[in-house]
Amino acid sequence: MNTVFYTTIGYILLAPFVGGLLMGLDRIVTARMQSRVGPPVLQPFYDVFKLFGKDKLTVNQFHNYYLVCFFIFILVSGSMFFAGNDLLMVIFAFIVADVLLILAAYSTNSPYSSIGAERELLQMLSAEPMILLSAVGLYMVTGSFKVSAIVSCEKPLIVYLPGVFLGLTYVLTIKLRKSPFDLSTSHHAHQELVKGITTEFAGPALAVIEIVHWYETILLLGMIYLFFAFNPVLGVVVVVFVYFLEVLVDNTNARIKWELMLKSAWMVTIIVGGGNLFVLYYVLRL
């Protein structure tokens, strides 16, 4: 009970620091890739503190309510993950959080945020099957959906689940909303949708979304780590490498249409992820 309590508190307090620093490094690496100097590494924190000091511009009464629920569900999802709870619960709480953000964006009635919300739904539709499949894959190898059991499993999971890992890395780009899958909103200055799903959030509300993004990133990278949990050092190295790859892909690809995103993501899910499970089930007979 006590360890659960401490990991939960640890996640809630530490994840924003690590996540924010990661975003700062992300921005510097991005700038260097574009042969710019880039902002200071603490820039994401400055941004968030500034946003808290700005006017609250709420569009309607539900807007903030949804946003607070969104924040709570991400916290619940992340804390359950780091406390070693059921992976399926984590994934579904994550989905609920995302849906709450979409509802918040829809409730504003603004055309930009409505289109952004629709695109966010499409992003979820593309990414979630693969994420669920990873949970199934991890279960097949370790015999448990519990994150604590998966982490303490002696087997090198990546050897059993290379396809699932690749598929999860592919949809990670969708979940992090990085190019070429930054359809619903983006940190970069593509402006055809203004800011998509976040258009109508201003000041403190935007700060909350930014902080949630840090929590989200840490949670998703935690899922990547699971595949290498047998060797913590290797796990951290791989997580850093995967994030670097995300930044590289982000900077070398243009945004694509949603049809291609959906098709390619499902193709990857079925061929690489499904293929991997097929081999596990019929060839290795796990």
Add this chain to the structure above:
Amino acid sequence: MSFIKKSPWMFHYDGSSCNGCDIEVLACLMPMYDIERFGVINTGNPKHSDILLITGSINRQNEDVVKTLYGQMGNPKVVIAIGTCAASGGIFAECYNILGGVNTTIPVDLYVPGCAARPEAIIDGVIQALDILEEKQKQRKKGKVTK
């Protein structure tokens, strides 16, 4: 120290500019000048922005647009008029549809002169606007209403 000085997000609106000043504003974001060094992001969204950069003069058609954009920005905010056109109407001042500089429509905090304004001058303007932003933030905290 106020964080608003460290993270001024900007937003660029093109009035009836000849595009000369616009190109120079965009040049500030390019690797050569890289205004993101100061934490400036070009958001393209008035609700997310602290600084409104206007190039070109105000005409009868965009007058309401500029007012709306200004109204949508959360306090504290500053307006920078870039170029001669935004200051006074410039070479378009005599045209039948031109009302004049930006100050005919919304309050302007800072003028960056030039035709076209140089990127160095624009960056200098943005940096000077930070002090104004901070001052406005302080006034706001004291409960004084600022425009």
